[in-house]
Amino acid sequence: MDKEGEILLKPGQQIKPYVPNEVVHQLAHNLYNLEVVTIKELNSYDDKNFHITVKDNSHLPDVNDACPFGYVMKVLNSLDSRAHNLIDAQNEMMLYLGNKGLPCPKPVKNVHGKSMSLENLKIQISEPLDVAAAKDHPTGQYIVRLLSFVPGKILHSVPYTKELFFQVGELVAKTDLALAGFKHDGIKGVDRIWNLNAVPKLTDFVYAIEDEQKRSLSVAVIDNFKSNVLPLLEPLERGPIHGDFNEQNILVTEEEGQPGKFYLSGILDFGDVHINFYLFELAIAICYMMIECQSMNILDAPGHVLAGYNRFRLIPENEFTLLKDCIAARLSQSLVLGAYSYSQNPDPYLLTTSQRGWQCLKMLWDCPKDELNKRWRDIMNSYVNC
The missing domain is CATH 3.30.200.20 (Phosphorylase Kinase; domain 1)
Incomplete structure (x- = not known):
């Protein structure tokens, strides 16, 4: 039996139980x-x-x-x-x-x-x-x-707005700040394929992507993460994180007397908690807000999340400059592991990210980092006097 914490998925491994x-x-x-x-x-x-x-x-x-x-x-x-x-x-x-x-x-x-x-x-x-x-x-x-059971609708099921994205940023920052005081040996040294620092291990799974152009894009993102992110991580702030703030794990509730207007009301699925960099937590949340965003340019969505996040935890410059690389890495991670999981268990849910994720990844990857950073800072600055 593996030692505690050694729960890294290996290619070809079937792990989902059968429970009628x-x-x-x-x-x-x-x-x-x-x-x-x-x-x-x-x-x-x-x-x-x-x-x-x-x-x-x-x-x-x-x-x-x-x-x-x-x-x-x-x-x-x-x-x-x-x-x-x-x-x-x-x-x-x-x-x-x-x-x-x-x-x-x-x-x-x-x-x-x-x-x-x-x-x-x-x-x-x-x-x-x-x-x-x-x-x-x-x-x-x-x-x-x-x-x-916590009642509410999942964020994925309601129209996305800049107000909701701002609240997502606030929620991520507030959660990580609250967890700074959480202590438990169980979250130390957790090694799993969904941790963002496990991105280099995705090379063992990219074979599941049949389209050659998409596979090449994933490999480029993975190689960039290895070369341009991993060497710069050591000085960054870290702590206990939720690890999977996605559109299926955030609950919303409709404002009383205001049909169609929602506010964030809950957090689900703590299956990916571990100790890691706050940059990763933020990049993961932004990645999933972008994928299903149809109410604005998907490259603008991160700016609104960052504005909300920055309200409670100021984003250091050495984290901000790595955001594009980490968001792209999470997108690639989700797409690669979704394709792999589907090859093992053909459940349509496993391809949720791929429906818009490849387009999202290509748009993000093709946009120069300086242009993206300016775009996001301009959006963040628009909230300063609000």
């Missing part, structure tokens, strides 16, 4: 005394996540964990299920941020008084369809967790 609905019912009953009424599977790259509603919250092991909106049952992938200390850190981080007033899911205690358990999932295959679905998915022990 009957197993969700069994886990909810056996671990949480809950009778499931409805199950809705949620999108996920490597885990299995289910929004469940239940018949009676009062049977929970700790009634203080009751949530009126239901729960999310998470069955973690076979790699993360080895990293018990990391998952404990994720649970503790959610509780920590909740106490700081940043809305996020709350871990629910099971019948053993724990916020997670390692379960041996022995799937009983009874239907031909089940055999096909279970094929190639690893069996064995998986970490199972239950989290409170």
